[in-house]
Amino acid sequence: MVTTPEREDTNSRSKRPKRAISRLLALIRNTWRTLTSMGTALVLLFLLALAAIPGALLPQRSLNESKVAEYISEHPTLGPWLDRLQAFDVFSSFWFTAIYVLLFVSLVGCLTPRMVEHVRSLRATPVPAPRNLGRLPKHHSAEVSGTDVAAVAAAVDERLRGWRRTIRRGGDVAGAAPAATSGIEISAEKGYLREFGNIVFHFSLLGLLVAIAAGKMFSYEGNVIVVADGGPGFCSASPAAFDSFRAGNTVDGTSLYPMCVRVNDFEATYLENGQAVGFAANIDYQAGDDLTAGTWRPYLLKVNEPLRVGGDRVYLQGHGYAPTFTVTFPDGQTRTQTLQWRPEDQITFLSSGAMRFDPPGGTYSDERERRRNQIALQGLFAPTAQLDGTLLSSSFPELNDPAVAIDIYKGDTGLDTGRPQSLFTLDERMIGQGRLTKMARVNLKAGQDTRLEDGTVVRFDGAVPFVNLQVSHDPAQIWVLVFSMTMMGGLLVSLVVRRRRVWVRLAPGAAGTVNVELGGLARTDNSGWGDEFERLTARLLAGFDNTETAAPLQEEKKADHS
Numbered sequence: 001m002v003t004t005p006e007r008e009d010t011n012s013r014s015k016r017p018k019r020a021i022s023r024l025l026a027l028i029r030n031t032w033r034t035l036t037s038m039g040t041a042l043v044l045l046f047l048l049a050l051a052a053i054p055g056a057l058l059p060q061r062s063l064n065e066s067k068v069a070e071y072i073s074e075h076p077t078l079g080p081w082l083d084r085l086q087a088f089d090v091f092s093s094f095w096f097t098a099i100y101v102l103l104f105v106s107l108v109g110c111l112t113p114r115m116v117e118h119v120r121s122l123r124a125t126p127v128p129a130p131r132n133l134g135r136l137p138k139h140h141s142a143e144v145s146g147t148d149v150a151a152v153a154a155a156v157d158e159r160l161r162g163w164r165r166t167i168r169r170g171g172d173v174a175g176a177a178p179a180a181t182s183g184i185e186i187s188a189e190k191g192y193l194r195e196f197g198n199i200v201f202h203f204s205l206l207g208l209l210v211a212i213a214a215g216k217m218f219s220y221e222g223n224v225i226v227v228a229d230g231g232p233g234f235c236s237a238s239p240a241a242f243d244s245f246r247a248g249n250t251v252d253g254t255s256l257y258p259m260c261v262r263v264n265d266f267e268a269t270y271l272e273n274g275q276a277v278g279f280a281a282n283i284d285y286q287a288g289d290d291l292t293a294g295t296w297r298p299y300l301l302k303v304n305e306p307l308r309v310g311g312d313r314v315y316l317q318g319h320g321y322a323p324t325f326t327v328t329f330p331d332g333q334t335r336t337q338t339l340q341w342r343p344e345d346q347i348t349f350l351s352s353g354a355m356r357f358d359p360p361g362g363t364y365s366d367e368r369e370r371r372r373n374q375i376a377l378q379g380l381f382a383p384t385a386q387l388d389g390t391l392l393s394s395s396f397p398e399l400n401d402p403a404v405a406i407d408i409y410k411g412d413t414g415l416d417t418g419r420p421q422s423l424f425t426l427d428e429r430m431i432g433q434g435r436l437t438k439m440a441r442v443n444l445k446a447g448q449d450t451r452l453e454d455g456t457v458v459r460f461d462g463a464v465p466f467v468n469l470q471v472s473h474d475p476a477q478i479w480v481l482v483f484s485m486t487m488m489g490g491l492l493v494s495l496v497v498r499r500r501r502v503w504v505r506l507a508p509g510a511a512g513t514v515n516v517e518l519g520g521l522a523r524t525d526n527s528g529w530g531d532e533f534e535r536l537t538a539r540l541l542a543g544f545d546n547t548e549t550a551a552p553l554q555e556e557k558k559a560d561h562s
Contacts, residue, residue: 032109035102035109036109037110040110041107041110044106045103045205047099048096048100048103052090052091054087054090055090058088060090062246068083092216100213107205107209111202114195115199115203121195122192125187126165126188126501127501129185129503129519130503130519133503133505133517134517136519136520137520137521137526137529138529139518139519140518140533140537141518142515142516142544143514143515143516144516144544145513145514146514147508149183149506149508149514152506153186155543156186156504156506159539159542160540163189163190165187165189166186167184167185168185168186169183183508184505184506185503185505186504186506187503188501188502188504189501190499191497191524193493194498200489200493202490204483204486204487205483208483208487211479211480212480215248215477216248216249217249218248218250218251219247219248219251219473219475220248220472220473221246221470221472222239222241222243222244222246223242223243223317223470224471225243225466225467225468225469226261226262227340227466228263228465228467229263229264229265231338231466234469236259236261236471237259242471257287257309257311257473258287258291259286259314259471260285260286261285262284263282263467265281266280266282266465266466267281268319268397268465270397270398274347274348278302279303279319280316281319282298282300282301284296284297284298285299285307285314287310301314311473311475312473313472314469315470316468317467317470319467320341320342320343320349320468321341321351321383321399321402321463322338322340322463322464322465322466323338323339323341323404323462323463324336324338324462324463325337325459326458326461327357327375327457327458329373330363330454333359333362335360337355337357338464339353339355339423341353341381341424347397348384348396348397349383349397350380350381350382351380352379353381353424354376354424354425354426357377358374358413359373359374371412372411374413374415375408375409375410375456375458376411376426377408378409378426379404379405379407380405380406381402381403381463382405383396383397383398383400383402384399384400385402390443391405399463401445402446402463403460404443404444405442405443406442406460408439408440408441408452408458410439413426413430414430414436439452447459498522498524500520500522500529500532501520501522502520502533502536503518504516504518504540505519516541
């Protein structure tokens with residue numbers, strides 16, 4: 001029996017794992033090279049911009065959750081699918097984050113070798129001249145008077161100030177004859193800032209991505225409705241003080257900057273057609289030592305002119321109206337409430353809302369009886385009333401002639417159930433179960449009231465403005481600005497600066513002359529290089545008595561400069 005084939009099979013089996021590992025390593029290496037190429041980075045940057053489009057076209061839950069709910073209810077088929085794909089949370093979605101991280105990795109892997117290569121090029125001396133300067137796209141030859149090649153070379157070198165240059169003498173001169181040991185060659189180059197600007201642009205883009213990511217981790221943002229004209233205001237020491245609060249992954253809500261704000265009044269300016277011209281709110285605020293001293297500082301808060309204090313920014317986001325109602329129960333005790341209503345029409349500020357009134361203590365001795373006699377209101381509010389028959393609408397957004405059209409309910413409003421309810425609508429389940437009964441439907445102007453059958457009086461007292469304030473904290477915001485500015489600076493440098501190479505070869509000529517041969521090469525943008533080379537040639541040869549021996553421009557010539 002021959003045993004050689006068995007040994008071959010054994011060797012073959014032993015090589016299989018090595019081949020598999022080699023193929024795996026090759027796959028990883030090729031994948032990394034593809035990911036860290038500049039082309040891939042550009043594609044990922046394009047995909048990032050493309051992925052941000054849904055965030056601009058669709059309502060985002062982080063900005064307005066009610067708009068998202070409204071969109072889903074209006075699109076019962078498409079809305080839930082978009083919600084599953086996180087189209088309403090674009091900038092925190094898994095697919096946007098994946099593109100973001102891949103772009104970050106691609107830029108790091110792409111720019112690091114380029115930075116190393118650029119540092120090496122800065123340390124390297126300009127390359128020697130090609131053997132035949134006459135084959136360069138730009139070439140000029142002349143004979144200048146003089147016998148001292150070194151003196152002419154020194155004058156030319158002085159006139160190349162601002163260029164990075166080196167001088168090679170004698171046998172180091174490329175293409176020089178062995179006997180021509182007195183020849184001198186000057187190699188000069190400028191435009192290194194072009195690549196530097198390009199690298200600064202891309203590293204600034206990388207820094208911008210890091211700053212935005214850091215801002216998302218360490219930032220927080222809260223929105224709160226504050227009633228003007230004597231409203232209670234709010235203090236930002238806890239997330240519970242806000243109507244909605246969004247925090248970064250590292251923010252637990254225990255280290256918010258303490259600040260108190262109250263709104264003295266709100267002013268809005270409108271054109272005759274109801275278009276808003278400007279908004280402003282006179283506020284008082286406390287922060288830092290003012291909290292213990294009880295000192296209030298005034299500030300005029302305007303749109304896009306936030307209050308900046310302690311690293312926080314307080315923005316004026318929106319406004320509306322908060323009607324005031326007083327309910328007088330049969331025993332004479334009263335409840336007064338001022339609550340914001342939601343604007344349904346952003347032009348006329350026709351608003352909708354609801355209120356719930358619990359009888360004061362002692363009005364009803366039995367707890368069940370007390371719940372059966374709660375009062376609830378639901379309806380519309382018009383800052384400038386306009387009646388179309390019996391339907392209430394608003395003709396102007398300013399508070400000129402306030403009126404309400406309300407349904408008055410009596411019964412259990414659900415305040416004691418522990419179940420969350422909408423601030424702007426009553427619980428339809430309580431109405432459907434008959435636990436909340438409609439008692440009247442009336443239109444009231446400011447100061448008017450209506451009386452129910454049991455003697456309860458509901459009076460509409462008027463309305464005051466409310467403002468929506470947003471408190472934002474983003475410690476990386478200044479870095480976003482810095483990196484944005486350096487991006488623009490790097491881009492400007494990379495567009496303006498041009499890479500140029502020039503070689504000057506000098507050698508003894510006929511009696512009393514020096515042969516000067518110049519060659520030029522545009523390493524990047526060739527536009528305008530012909531005129532620039534002519535001006536450079538004229539400056540380098542100025543002051544010498546010279547005879548031109550070759551045309552200064554030879555556009556059709558090509559050379560291999562490797």
